[in-house]
Amino acid sequence: MYTELLHALPNVLGFSNFAAVVIGVIAGIVVGAMPGLSATMAISVLVPFTFGLDPLVALGLMAGIYNGAMYGGAIPSVLLRIPGTPAAVATTFDGYPMAQRGEGGYALQVAVVSSSIGGIASAFALMLLAPPLSKVTLLFGPSEVFWVAVFGLCSIIFLLGGNPVKGLLSACFGVFVSVVGADPIYGSDRYTFGFLELLDGISIVILLVGLYALPPVIDLLEVPLKTDTDTNRLGTEPIWRTLPRMMRFWKTWLRSAAIGIWIGILPGAGGSMAAFMSYNEARRSSKNPDDWGKGEPEGVAASETANNADTASALIPALTLGIPGTAVAAVMLGGLLVHGLQPGPMLFRNNPDVVFGFMWQFLFGAILLVLLGGSLATNSFARLLNLPRPLLGAVIIVLMLIGVYSINGRMFDVYLMLGFGAIGYLMDKLKFPLPPVVLGLILGGFAEENLRLALRIGRGDWSVLFANTVSQVLVLLTLAVIVGPIIKRRFFKKDEARG
Amino acid sequence: MSKLFNKAALVGAIIMAAGAAHAEYPEKPISVIVGYSAGGGTDVMARTTAPFIEKYLGEGTSIVVKNMPGASGQIGITEVANSDPDGYTLGTFNLPGMMARTLDREADYDRDSFTYLGNVVNDPNVIVTAKNSGLDTVDKLIAAAQENPAAITVGMSSLGGDDHFMLIKLQNATDTEFTIVPFPGSAPARTALMGGHVAMGILNISEVANFQDELNVLGVALEERSEFAPELPTLAEQGLNIVNGSMRGIVAPKGLPEDIEAQLTAAFDQLADDQEFIDAMKATANPVQVVTGDDFKALTDELYDLAAEVWETSPWN
Numbered sequence: 001m002y003t004e005l006l007h008a009l010p011n012v013l014g015f016s017n018f019a020a021v022v023i024g025v026i027a028g029i030v031v032g033a034m035p036g037l038s039a040t041m042a043i044s045v046l047v048p049f050t051f052g053l054d055p056l057v058a059l060g061l062m063a064g065i066y067n068g069a070m071y072g073g074a075i076p077s078v079l080l081r082i083p084g085t086p087a088a089v090a091t092t093f094d095g096y097p098m099a100q101r102g103e104g105g106y107a108l109q110v111a112v113v114s115s116s117i118g119g120i121a122s123a124f125a126l127m128l129l130a131p132p133l134s135k136v137t138l139l140f141g142p143s144e145v146f147w148v149a150v151f152g153l154c155s156i157i158f159l160l161g162g163n164p165v166k167g168l169l170s171a172c173f174g175v176f177v178s179v180v181g182a183d184p185i186y187g188s189d190r191y192t193f194g195f196l197e198l199l200d201g202i203s204i205v206i207l208l209v210g211l212y213a214l215p216p217v218i219d220l221l222e223v224p225l226k227t228d229t230d231t232n233r234l235g236t237e238p239i240w241r242t243l244p245r246m247m248r249f250w251k252t253w254l255r256s257a258a259i260g261i262w263i264g265i266l267p268g269a270g271g272s273m274a275a276f277m278s279y280n281e282a283r284r285s286s287k288n289p290d291d292w293g294k295g296e297p298e299g300v301a302a303s304e305t306a307n308n309a310d311t312a313s314a315l316i317p318a319l320t321l322g323i324p325g326t327a328v329a330a331v332m333l334g335g336l337l338v339h340g341l342q343p344g345p346m347l348f349r350n351n352p353d354v355v356f357g358f359m360w361q362f363l364f365g366a367i368l369l370v371l372l373g374g375s376l377a378t379n380s381f382a383r384l385l386n387l388p389r390p391l392l393g394a395v396i397i398v399l400m401l402i403g404v405y406s407i408n409g410r411m412f413d414v415y416l417m418l419g420f421g422a423i424g425y426l427m428d429k430l431k432f433p434l435p436p437v438v439l440g441l442i443l444g445g446f447a448e449e450n451l452r453l454a455l456r457i458g459r460g461d462w463s464v465l466f467a468n469t470v471s472q473v474l475v476l477l478t479l480a481v482i483v484g485p486i487i488k489r490r491f492f493k494k495d496e497a498r499g
Numbered sequence: 500m501s502k503l504f505n506k507a508a509l510v511g512a513i514i515m516a517a518g519a520a521h522a523e524y525p526e527k528p529i530s531v532i533v534g535y536s537a538g539g540g541t542d543v544m545a546r547t548t549a550p551f552i553e554k555y556l557g558e559g560t561s562i563v564v565k566n567m568p569g570a571s572g573q574i575g576i577t578e579v580a581n582s583d584p585d586g587y588t589l590g591t592f593n594l595p596g597m598m599a600r601t602l603d604r605e606a607d608y609d610r611d612s613f614t615y616l617g618n619v620v621n622d623p624n625v626i627v628t629a630k631n632s633g634l635d636t637v638d639k640l641i642a643a644a645q646e647n648p649a650a651i652t653v654g655m656s657s658l659g660g661d662d663h664f665m666l667i668k669l670q671n672a673t674d675t676e677f678t679i680v681p682f683p684g685s686a687p688a689r690t691a692l693m694g695g696h697v698a699m700g701i702l703n704i705s706e707v708a709n710f711q712d713e714l715n716v717l718g719v720a721l722e723e724r725s726e727f728a729p730e731l732p733t734l735a736e737q738g739l740n741i742v743n744g745s746m747r748g749i750v751a752p753k754g755l756p757e758d759i760e761a762q763l764t765a766a767f768d769q770l771a772d773d774q775e776f777i778d779a780m781k782a783t784a785n786p787v788q789v790v791t792g793d794d795f796k797a798l799t800d801e802l803y804d805l806a807a808e809v810w811e812t813s814p815w816n
Binding site: 044047048051137138139140141142182183184185186187188189194196197199200267317321322323324331333334335337338340342343344345346347408409410449453456457459 | 536537538539540542543546564566567568569570571573574577603604605649652657658659678679680681682683686687689690691693694695696697706708709710712713782783784815816
């Protein structure tokens, strides 16, 4: 296998194949940076055009876009508190406060270096460990995946913010939104009110754009003269000066890359869950957890490493088993099929040059991210903020509308997004936290579907949920996440009392 | 009087222009509406078929594939049913799914809403079992199912699809009962089988061809061995006469002018013997079976009746 890997390399370095990766990364960063446009969308738009292209050119573009977009999403997260992609929500927590402090440039540099490290780790996992890691995927049946979802939901209790009641209400709203659409087992309509457009459920992108992008834009327009991000003080030191400062994040990079790769190989969860979980884990093991959410660069590092670390690894189950780990990987599978590359164990035997070439392209895409992203983002995109605020707001609104419309090509989605925008605006004013809504939507549906499949496998017997070791370990981890902080708080209180 | 004459002349000119245009069909690009997103199985079928249809319709023909995804293809096919029957809007049509949707939900179309041009793909069902299930022959599987009703879990994609009807046929033919586990698609069902989380699975031949070492493929629900994967035995060879599968084809709105219908049907007819086409389809996991015109309509009727019968006796939602 490793000789085949090396065999594929010269071809990848051919001019057009390499240029495709470069163009893909740049396009990905741009797409990711625009609120409303996501990697999934960019690649689905691309797929029909790739029919006439050489497979490696097509795949290089996709690999580049995927890597680029996962970083690009960080740019508006940091500068405007608008996540460019669903996976960049956790980047807003610390990235935006940093920008408000005038450290936006540094935040973007941390983001690009972390993204690149995550992407490189993920590409290596795909190149070297795809067959064994796909065995791990097989261990996770419906009941195990259900527990992963529960673990995810529990481990982000911290997202509830200062007011747990409001946080829980937000999470419940997210879970409620996940219920809309066809029932996952019987296919009967739930809360669709006869609209065919609602049958597939509510797309996370529509919710995200409405909730997250509209309120800040209204804010922008409400206070035209407000200047909270001073672009002149973006802190754009050259990256080689800031790089040594970042070296202290190595533990976070390692941990977050591992979490991202793991979430990537589990089908369905995707980059946002990876970013949330790695943010939470990094915060828990930090010496100063209270600084988090107030502009701790390590938070940006954790989130950005993880959301890039699930890119290539999401392709492990996609290539070997035909099940995509993320929505983007699902679209990519389509792109592969177009070129007659059918997923499965045979793929590696029948088309080694293309498959291994694709893996190299992921690696190069991740490396190119630092070179292209570093200069592009800090030098060009940050300038966006120099635009007069009414103009900036208008540009963002146009992008949002185009982005949401182009998901399925229908106005219904645009109206839905505007509806969520109104809800988001109210929630923002009433100080309801928004991240639990996003997570509730992603993990709620995921948990429901797998719980019901597991119970059908067990023919209604709940013990099926605890039947094997993987489930039991996940249950214990979940308990540890819930009980751990309570115990910790007890001990701390005793210490304080003694002191 | 001259006014009337002018009008008559105008009408005559329009008729003549229309007649001329007719003779030259197609004089503008033909759209094929695909009810699924780009890169899906149906989309790839449409895009792979398009250049061949262009070839057979003659020089200068151009076909544009338009994706209108949503509601398991229902949004796209409804659009096709409501389009003008001028030969410039066609659409992909999946069986038995499109017919089952007219039963299990309110649909704005029925089986009489279309002009049936050509079915292109027949992806037969296969019965597979997990390696760890020990059920490596059809006889063992049926014996186990008869001994212990509903004990065997069957992974497949959603209810009301070809997999589901295949299982119903199997249950009726062998007097058995299985527990259905409807995954959100075939790939997750296949993965659950490979991991041993369900014992048996109903998939399609294109979905197992690349996974023969990872699963026990018991038999294919086709009269004769499929050219797509001739190494796989049929169920009929093992004494189980069940034929079922998933079909994908192309239809037009009802009321298509007869000459255009004839032209299009003839183009589809030529696909059947085009080896280049069959190879291109095989490379994208689409086993070819061309059925055109009235035969295609009859096939749809047959599958509708089957779906209606199942819906009568055991509705799935």
